[in-house]
Amino acid sequence: MKVSVIIPAYKPGHLAEALESVFAQSYTDYELIVVNDGSPCDLRNLLEPFIQSGRITYIEQENRGTAAARNRGLAEAKGEFIALLDDDDYWPADKLEWQVRHLEEHPDAGVIVGDVDWVDDAGKIINQTPLREGPLTFENLFAKGYITSPGQTLIRRTFISKRHGFDETIWGADDLDLWLSLARSTRIMIVSRLALYYRLHESNASHNSLAMCLNIQRSLQKHLRLADARARTGLRVKATRWLFGYVGGIAIREWKARVQRRQWSNSGKYIKAIGWMLRGALPEPALLASVCREILPARCTMRHK
Helix, strand or coil, rough: CCCCEEEEEEEEEECCHHHHHCCCCCCCCEEEEEECCCCCCCCHHHHHHHHHCCHHHHHHECCCCHHHHHHHHHHCCCEEECCCCCCEECCCCCHHHHCCCCCCCCCCCCEEEEEEECCCCCCCCCECCCCEEEECCCCHHHCCCCCCHHHHHEEEEHHHHCCCCCCCCCCCCCHHHHHHHHHCCEEEEEEEEEEEEEECCCCHHHCCCHHHHHHCCCCCCCCCCCCCHHHHHHHEEEEEEEHHHHHHHHHHHHHHHHHHCCCCCCCCHHHHHHHHHHHCCCHHHHHHHHHHHHCCCHHHHHHCC
């Protein structure tokens, strides 16, 4: 078995489409492992024909989150390569073929990353984000969210197994933590070729801005300690710039709206997240000014006529 495909499943809405995109792959030397992460829906009944035919290996666990479901699948995986797919996304038909071929041709690479097309609930393409080909280094990962989803990657199992999979305590940022860890032990290569259709909807983890902000900060801080001491300040600034543009600004605006409504729950968490960005922005005046402008009430940032 060359490839182990792992799908953590919770909602049945787009699961059939995800499965069909695997079955439609031009590369066929794979096993498909579906992990039911404590779904309230009767996923087993939905998947029974695939279970009975042997097209999938079906596993059930209590609801512990996507990272735990992926780790459960990894424990069962037999393939040389690991391919991860979320239950609401889907692949182009040649995804496994070209990524397997690339890793076979480049034995020094442990992870291959492809492009993502963003689609709406109906599968219509709403955005395309082609990546620049080349190595994705440990330092690069502090500057930008290059990898939207694990579904656009293919990973050598030896590396992810040595690392013991995903950190189940870092919700929503467990994949960033994995890439930062793998980047210190193997080469991550970007190839500008489509690897995933990523579905954008309200239940995406990135819509929970406070939790995402805090957990990304946890992951970044963890790996900053492992960086060269001389590079840490610069990496922290890059990370702050990226985080602020990604979910940090949203979290600040949410906090301001909650303060106006006198909603004090989670205030400490918001302040912690904002404080991390302020400290990270200190060495760069322009970035610090941007963060401060977002924090201050609108009337304080208006220009006087």
